[in-house]
Every structure is written in C-alpha cells, then in structure tokens.
Amino acid sequence: MGRITITSTLTLSFFLIILVYSASANNSIPKGLSYNFYNKTCPQLEDIVRATLAPVFTNDPTSAAALLRLMFHDCQVQGCDASILIDVSNSASLEPPELGAKKNFGIRKRESINQIKSRIEEECPGLVSCADIIVLAAREAVAISGGPRIIVPLGRRDSISASSSEDADASLPAPDFGVDDALSLFAKLGMTTRETVAIMGSHTLGVTHCLNIMDRLYRPSDVRGSNMDPRFEALLKFSCPENIPFSQNISFVLNDPSTFIFDNLYYKNSLQRRGVLRIDAELPLNTRTAGIVEQFAANSDDFFQEFGSAFLKLSYAGVLTGNHGIIRSMCNFVDN
Template sequence: MYLRALFLLFVLIRLCEAKGQGISSNFYEKSCPQLENLVRTSLATIFITNPTSPSAMLRLMFHDCQVQGCDASILIDPVDQENMATEMGSSRNFGIRETELISTIKSLVEAECPQQVSCADILILAARDAVALSGGPLIDVPLGRRDSSIYPSYKLADSQLPPPTLGVDGMIPLFAKMGMNIEESVAILGAHTLGVTHCPNVLGRLNDQGSGKFEGMRPGFEAFLRLRCPEGSIVSNTSFVLNDPTTILFDNQYYVNAIVGRGVLRIDSEMALDPRTAPVVHFFAADEEYFFTTFSSAFVKLSSSGVLTGNQGVIRKHCQELGIKDFTPPYLAPTTVGSVVLQGVNYASGGGGILDHTGKIFGGRINMDAQLDNFANTRQDIISSIGDVAALDLIHASLFSVTMGSNDFINNYLTPVISIPEQKLVSPEVFVGTMISRFRLQLTRLYDMGARKIVVVNVGPIGCIPYQRDTNPGSGNSCVSFPNQLAQLFNIKLRSLAVELSATLDGSRFVYADVYGIVADIIQNYAAYGFENADSSCCHLAGRFGGLIPCGPPSKVCPDRSKYIFWDPYHPSDAANNIIAKRVLDGDTNDFWPMNIRQLIMS
C-alpha cells in the first residue's frame, strides 16, 4: 500500500441519478437462485419471536428509499456516536431500528452467494416479506440494485423525509415524483397499518392545532392521545400509540380508522376528508383486495425510484460499512472508457515516483507528471461526455488519493551501489527538498484541473520492509535506520505542504494521512493485531527475511499469509492492508490531519 503501488487514485464519489434500468424480477436467477428463500426463512423465524419486526423492516425501507433512492445508505454506521453525521442522525429517523437484522441476513447471503447481492436488494426483500408474512400480498419486486458508496448527511435526510405534520397537499407531489398516481399515493400510506407512531410525532400534531379544532378527529380521541403522550413528560420520548387495533396484521384497518376519526397523524385525518383522496380511502376501507393490489403497485414504484444499477453503485460486503469498489479500473485498461471513467480511474504505476528519473532502472514506469497528463486526458473525456459544468461539479465532489514518495527513496536515492555517488553529492535535506518542491507543483496542477478533496499519504517505515532488512544486514533484527529517517524527514515537510496548500488554494481540502505511524504501530504490536511474523516475506525465495528477490513462480509461499505483515519484499499482506485501510478510512487525529477520509467524503 505504501511501497510499490504508488499512484494517483481518482475516485469519483457522487450522487447518482438512475432511472431503475437494469433491475428485473429474475436478476439473481443464476447468480443467487436461493436468495428469496434465504431472506424469507430468516425473517419468518425472527418475526415469530418479535412480531414488531415487520413494521420496522417496512419503515426502514421507506426511509432509505426516500433519501437518494433505495441504496441502503441508511444502514451505514455513523462516523462516531457523538456526531451522528450520517443519514441515521436525522431527527426524522427517530425510532428507526432493526438495521442489524439486515446485516445478519446479509452475512447469511454472503455465505451462499459471496459479493453477488446488494444490501439494497436485501432491504427491499425484507420489507416485501414483512408485508407478506403479516398477512398482506406477496409483491413481485424487481431486483438488481446496487449500494451507494457514500451516504447523505442527516441534513439531506432532514430535507427529504416527510415531516409528521405532512398533509395531503404535500403528500401528492411527494409520491408523484416516484411515478405514483393519487390512488397509489394513498395506498402506500397503508403501510401505517403495521406498527406504532412514536409520541414525539404525535405531539407535533397536537401542538399544531391552528384554530383549536382538530378536523377529522373523533371526539375524545384527542384526549386519548394527550393522555398517552403527555406534554413535557420524559415518558413521551419513548412512548408510542398503536396505529390501529390490528397493529401486527397487514390489512385495511388503517383506512377504517381514518374514516371514523381515529387517525393518529395529520395525513391520516386529512386524506379521509380531502375530496381528492377521500373516495380512495373509502374504496380501500371497503375492499381489502383492491387495497392490496394498489399497494403492490405503489411498493414497486417506490422501491424502483432513483436506484443505482450496474457500475453506478457497489455491492457492499458489510451493510454497515462504506462501500467503495474493490478495484478502481486502471487508466491503461482498454475497458476504461465511456461511462466507466465516471466511477473512478487508477493511475498507479509500479516504480513511479515524484521525480522523473525515479525508477529508471525499471524502464517503462509512469511517474507523477505523466500520471497527471493521463488524468488531464480523463478530464477531457468527462467534459466531452457530460459537459463542462457537470464535469467540473463531478470533479469537485470527487476524492483524489495521492500516494507518492517511497519509490523516490527505494528506487532512486537508496538504490544499492548506483546511488552511492548521488548520496555523496546530494544531502538528504536537499534531496527531500527537491521532492517537496516538485510535489508542490504537481499537487497545484491537480487542483488547477478541478480536484478539491485530496488525500496525500505519507511514506511508510520503508526501513522495515524485508528488502531493506536483507540489503542492510548490519541492522540485525531491527529496522534499517537511514531509510526510516529519510521517510520521517519527508513526512514532516509533506504535512507542512498539506497545511500550506489548504490555506493558499481556495476551496481545497488537503488531508494528510500518517501511514508511517499506522504501519509502525502494526509492526511494533504485531501480536495484538493477530500476526505471527512482523519482518519477513510470506512469498520468498532468497534472503534471511525473504527480501532479496521479488515474488515470482519459483518462490515459496508461507502456510498462512494472514499471519504475516508482509506479503513480498516490498508490500504488506492483505491482512495488514485491511487494518491499514480501516485506519485510513476512520482513523482519529493521530492518523490524520485535519480529518479522516470518511469525514472528507462527507464534507
């Protein structure tokens, strides 16, 4: 991660507008034919022991789909429990629960069909089965959604989720945006036949009585609500009111309640009186099958609105974690064209560095300046595809990760034998100063091309890699001091550069990531992280630490690579990279300045 794969990574993080293309009822027919049975049997067992779970599933799906489309963004854990900066931090999501149930089902599905089924589809199926297992219709829903790789903040949820004071005037355009007619709009509200209404939402209605008279409310029902949800009482924060007498059954009782003046929310009463909706309410109250049919149609429209499909989204392995695609396509791949570049491009080049002559012993490497040239080509392709304004907005909202510097030491200043003359002529301070000066120009050029959210990753403890240990046997069992001193000298200046550019380049957000500290911590406390070997290559051929010859066909591989910090002479193992990645995404101020990557994405 910090050794040879040194690159400019261009990841486009954006809100995708999809029309529902690519979803179908038989989407998983070949890739996961047992999916629907897995979800249904899992839920059936849970619903028996917790009969309130169906209403929780339905509400969870409704709230997810109304903010940015059905993309499972509501399931992602907050950055931290204090800030609650995610979608779930919205006051409109008060009372949302059972998110862990979707994660449990996801783990069961992953065991049968790894990386095939999105959390968004599992959430839709869970809501669909919640209706069916509670006595309602079994709805044929199209599948094939992808999960969002970002999530909206609580502010977006606040603005898009309907308030508890919603009336008919607000309800009709709200659902019309999803393609629903008035009948379907009234039908989708029939989901309230399951579950309860929390007292904070009831109090909002009771405190907004206008003339003092509650239209459509049965005499005495107001007193019942005030008794159940007393004003100013701590109890009201956790209390609730049953939506109708058959609260665990999916039926048409909700409409009967509305007609007789026992609607809990404002919309319940208004739709029974408004001439645009009242006839529909009476139809549904009189004919349950008619309600079921119309509700099914509305459910499909809601669950198909604004979804991500294909390469517009991702399939998250864990529903509660941010989903960024496993591999961003490389710039030179013949398939990295057209709409593919709108999702991100990887400009990595093994052996490349900040300085143009870095890695010259490898021949065909692509250094930082050439990588920027390649991004300029991508930028022009995006402009040609979606236009100047949209392209600039997209690039401004994107995340750029720049990991450069290690090769300038390993394959330049520290190259065995051939670097000796340069080390005599150029001091470490001058060499690092040259690197920083060049890097300043390169990062400024990146900014000039539209980049605003830029992560600069420092150089890791390169003196600890197996290659350095074996080529410097005098260090014994310890890391090699001089390479680490060079890395630390560069890192000090790199952090200052990030601070400088953030202050001088208007609108920029530079984040400095301390991978050196993260990796040093893993090496020093390797046993606590589950490793057994902290200094040798898992894939090895020659050298005390397996660091003299790169990993290749003749090499031997250790029995369990997850117990090794290093995979080969230069690079961390998957197990180590997984730890590094989690720290890079969610690290604290010891790992980052001024924020971590998750916070940068949300900013």
Template sequence: MKPKSKVVESAAASCFLVMSLLCTYTNGDQMETNNYEETLSYSYYEKTCPKVEEIVKSSLSSMFVLDPTAPAALLRLMFHDCQVQGCDASILLEPSGDQQQFTELDSVKNFGIRKRDLIGSIKTSLETECPKQVSCSDVIILAAREAVALTGGPRIAVPLGRKDSLSIYSKHMADSELPPSTADVDITLSLFAGKGMTVEESVAIMGSHTIGVTHCNNVLSRFDNANATSQNLDPRFETFLRVACPEFSPTSQAAKVTFVPNDQTAVIFDSAYYDDAIAGRGNLRIDSEIGADPRTRPFAEAFAADQDRFFNAFSSAFVKLSSYKVLTGNEGVVRSVCDKVDD
C-alpha cells in the same frame, strides 16, 4: 379501537409517514415515471443467487414470531432509505476510521429506526451462499416485502438488481428530504406524485400505517397546529391521544419512547387503517385527513370495503417506491458488509 400506550426503549419503530422525496404535484396525475423495467429485473439473481428470496424469507420468519414489532421496523427502514437519495442502503452506512460526521441516521426524523442489524445478519447468510452477488439495497427491499407478506399482506413481486451507495449522506440531507410528521394531503400527494404514483396508489402506500406504532413526539406536534380542528379528528379519539401522550415536550425522551398503535390491528397488515382514517381516528394529521379530503376519501372508502383492491394498489405503489432513483450497473457497488463500503 382500544389502543394502549407504553414506555419502553425497544418500542416498535413508527411507520410514520412513508412519503418520499420532494417533487411537484398537479391534479394527482403521474408527474414522473420510474423506468425500473429498463434497469431492474424480476429474474436478476436467477443464475447468480437463485435462493436469495428463500434465504431472506427463512431468516425473517422466526424473527417475526419472536418480535412482532420487527415487520413495521423493517418496512419503515426501507421507506426511510428510499426517501433520501433513493433506495441504495445508505441508511446502513456508519462513518469509518477517524470520520466524525453526522449521518442521515442522526436526523431526528430517523428516530426509532431499528433492525439494521437484521439486514446485516441476512447479508451474512447470503455471502455464505453467493458471495458478492446480492446488494444490501436489494436485501432491504426483500425484507420489507416479507414484512408485508408475513403479517397478512400481499406477497409483492419486486424487480431486483439495485446497487449500493458509496456515499454516507448527511444529517442535513435527511432533515430536508424526509417529510415532517405534520404533513397534510397536499404535501403527501405531491411527494408520491414524484414517484410516478396515482392518487389511488398514494392513498394505498399510506396503508403501511396499518402496522406499527406512532411515537408521542410525532403525535404532540399535531396539537401544536392552530388548525388542528380542521384535521378530521374525532373528539373522543383526540381525548385518547392527549391522555396517551401527556403534555411532554415533543423533544423530551418520554415523548420519544411513549407510543400508540397505528390502528386496532397494529401487528396485522390489513385495511383497518382506512376504517380509522374515515372515522377521524388517525394518529397523524395525514392519517385523519386522508379519510376526509375529497381527493382521497373515495379511495379510502374503497380500500376499507375491498381489501383485495387495497392490496393490489399497495403492491403497485410499493414497486414504484422501491424502484425510485436506484443505482444500477456501475453506478454503485455490492457491499460485502452492509454498514461499510469495501476497501
């Protein structure tokens, strides 16, 4: 692996820690079931907006050529929206009028969130084709699906019919519900078990780290841990990380805009992430530990050896994550513009 670091303001958003809302974990079994089959539908827009998937795909294809960092940014946008009170496009909302409040986007854990404007652009195209039909939350999910497919991953069939939130969630809520960059295997399995995921699916959804970058402020926090030597960190890779991410303060601007690729093929959705995880070449603690912990290593090895198995497990996990705590029916609305609630 020969990653490079760069200092640029427009750096690709880190796909760091896709994990989700707090829950309880027991022996890796499913703790809770997503009943999306009862609330969402694979043919939801068949009559009201039959070209929705085509419009989303065509809107993104050219963008991904011009900006190869966009797929990782869109995938992270979806994960961080779903982690705070479910997949409801709340992350797109801006305070209106005289409102002065810190929103979930102001959380330090949402640093580097990008491409919200791209979701708005797609929504504008959809409003021309089929006004007030397609929710912003569904656009986020479809955009993330294309981010995976157009970078070499599976084209995931996703159920649709989500409604948008009427609420702007607080910075405090995002701070408490988004996981830390220092999360270990215990925390990660616990988080995903609450989405109804098996251990295999939990390891698979971590494979989203195969595209994108990790900002140095998240890497540096890893070295603050007194138990860093137990994190399955290859000594040579640790040296690389320390050189690529010098002793900035983790909260400094330099640490925030300097970054390292997530794996050796950071713009291609493949199974290379697991090769690095097994070898102890993970940027974050979880990226290394997932390749060593006896609960997760067998799946990391299986995915490294069989990319199709990884794609299948990732697809299943993606649907569960994107269907968690969704608003349907009269629980939410379909916004005309994604960054504000209709009057």
C-alpha cells in the same frame, strides 16, 4: 406496460389462504433491474431471506413495521441504495450521515439486514446488494403480516456514501405533512393519487411516537387536519401527556388496533376520525382522496392491488444499477 403478480397470505388458525392478483402497472422497470436477476448466480436468495427473517418475526412482532419503515426511509433519501445502513463511524464525510437525521429517530432492525447479508455471503459471496436485501425484507414484512406478496425486480447496487443528516431531514416527510404534501412527494416517484393513498396504508402496521403528534394534540390551531373523534383524542392525550416532556421520545400509540396485521382497518379508522397523524385525518376529508379511502375501507383487495403497485414504484427510486454503485461486503460499512 408490465405485469405485477401479487399473492396475499393470511394465516387463519392452521389454514393458509392465498389470494392471487394480476394487475397492470403504469410504471416500467428501471434499466438494470429484472425479475430473474439472481436466478443463475444466487437462486436460493429469497429462501435465505425468508428463513433468516422467520425467527425475527416470531420473536418480535413489531419487526414487520420496522423493516417496512427502514425501506421507506432508505428509498426516500438519495434512492434505494442502502445508504441508511452506513454507520456514523464508517461515514467518509465529516457531517453525520443520514442515519443520524432527526426524522430517522427510531429506525430499527438494521441488524436483521446484516444477518441476512451474512447468510447470503456464505452462499453467494459478493453478488447480492444490501439495497436488494432491504427491499426483499420489506416485501416479506408485508406478506408475513397478511398483506400482498409482491414480486419485485432485483439488481440494485449499494451506494458508496450516505446522505448528510441535514439532507435526509429535508427529504423525509415531517410528522405533520398533509394530503397536498403527500401527493406532491409521491408524484415525484411516479405514483398516482390512488397509489399515494395506498402507500399511506402502510400506517396500518406499527406505532407512532408521541413526539410526532404533540402539536396535533395540544396545538391544533397550528396544524391542519386536527379533526378527531373526542374519545379517541382523549385516549391519545392519556397516552401522550403534555406535561411529561421526557416521555415523548419513548412513549407511543398504536397506529390502529390491529397493529401487527396488514389490513384495511387504517382506512376504516380514518373514516371514523381516528387517524393518529395529520395525513391520516386529512385523507378522508380531501375531495381528491376521500372516495379512494372509502373504496379501500370497503375492499381490501383493491387496497392490496394499489399498494403492490405503489411499493414497486417506491422500490425503483434512484436505484443504482450496472456499473454504478458497489456490492458492499458488509451492509453498514463501505468497502475501500
């Protein structure tokens, strides 16, 4: 049994409030990862990541959601190996790599990972993987938005190839996936039901593109989980009109009103039938998850604690360590 130490940071006016947690984790750290992996070889690593991202978060408040999504999509396709960063033009395969998958539409802030990598290469050349940088950037995204500060073990290595776009689309969840799908998907990563409900709380950040909710809005008989507050439904339909198809890729709706803050409002909205996606609507209705949603809506500390554990389990998915994989010199390019 390992120990997770989590601190939550919230900025209120000029005051910084730090909440410290200590919780047991049911997941063991994969062989090759450790909490002090770079202590001797690159002790300034986390400071570099934080300093590089500070202006990114300041200039673009949507960056936190984008970096968190980047990690999720990387780790769910052949593991946390930075394969999502490999450019189409740099793929050794004749097939489009995973970045070109339909479900990777809207993936952003890959350039921020490249910026961090460039800074690290100046200080610690050839030592730090892009896979670790993605995880650290996502961790910072959660913390800077007011969520838990999660201490993550490091030591991941980068893949030498990307998955095909077809395989990536098969691995990533569909916009209309529900509770059964979520529990099955995240159980494969060792997550409990509570952790699965917590990891869905990442929807508290960011937006949802209209394209992903058109069936739910206009063809509810085809998609379960269509139960929705009528006023909220009217708002979504106003933002995502069915008769303007070309706008569905560029138009979006906020996941919740506090879209830049990592909080438990996601669960409160779900209980009020204001969930944007099908999974958001089903969580408070399913007997296996309803009580957990109510608990997280009432107590953000409980949500943060479970989210920290779930985040770690996601970050362990399919990791390459030791002699497996490489350390890329450029994150979007596989070295010869």
